[in-house]
Amino acid sequence: MKTIQSLLPQAEDLLKQMSLEARLQSESESIDRVKLYKIQLVNLRNVYNAAVLRTGVEDCKVDNDTKTTTTNNTALLEKQNSTLSNVQSIITNTENVALDITTELGRQREAIINSQSHVTEITSLTNSAQYIINSMMERKRRWFG
Amino acid sequence: MSTFEQYNEEYLSLVEQITTSLIILDNYNANANNEDDVDANVS
Numbered sequence: 611m612k613t614i615q616s617l618l619p620q621a622e623d624l625l626k627q628m629s630l631e632a633r634l635q636s637e638s639e640s641i642d643r644v645k646l647y648k649i650q651l652v653n654l655r656n657v658y659n660a661a662v663l664r665t666g667v668e669d670c671k672v673d674n675d676t677k678t679t680t681t682n683n684t685a686l687l688e689k690q691n692s693t694l695s696n697v698q699s700i701i702t703n704t705e706n707v708a709l710d711i712t713t714e715l716g717r718q719r720e721a722i723i724n725s726q727s728h729v730t731e732i733t734s735l736t737n738s739a740q741y742i743i744n745s746m747m748e749r750k751r752r753w754f755g
Numbered sequence: 756m757s758t759f760e761q762y763n764e765e766y767l768s769l770v771e772q773i774t775t776s777l778i779i780l781d782n783y784n785a786n787a788n789n790e791d792d793v794d795a796n797v798s
Contacts, residue, residue: 611762611785613772613776614776614777614780615782617772617773617776618767618773620769621766621769621770621773624762624769625766627762627764628759628766629758630765631758631762635757635759637759640759643763647766647770651770652769653769654773654774654777657777658773658777659778661780661781661784664784665780665784665787682779720782743778
């Protein structure tokens with residue numbers, strides 16, 4: 611069947627070329643021949659289509675082997691569906707865990723920023739204290755030599 | 756031989772192949788029908 615399927619378009623293409631060639635030559639005999647061929651090809655295609663339909667009807671008469679294969683394939687597909695559902699569930703769980711981790715990390719980041727701010731404040735206070743102590747030391751040196 | 760004649764030869768060869776394939780297909784369908792009839796008679 612595949613052979614006819616590929617041969618028919620080839621013949622149709624060839625007929626187009628012949629039609630062009632016949633028109634170029636302007637020979638009435640060639641033009642008439644192409645017309646006849648066109649009718650012939652349409653008939654052949656009709657015969658082929660009818661044969662395909664008949665074969666299709668034959669193919670519809672499913673035998674036991676085909677039924678078994680179909681059942682097996684259905685079972686396989688159901689199994690794959692179930693596996694996919696499981697995988698989807700695992701992905702959803704993983705996504706939830708990831709969200710929790712992100713939230714926790716956000717909280718920790720905030721805590722670190724707070725701590726950093728405290729450290730900056732303490733550093734500033736330490737600097738001030740250092741300055742005061744230095745001034746006191748200087749004054750002591752001046753007063754007591 | 757002119758281009759048209761070359762195409763003509765090629766076309767005729769294709770038609771011959773198509774016809775042969777159609778005959779084979781027709782025989783195949785006829786055999787399938789006969790087998791079904793035999794199966795139906797047996798059962």
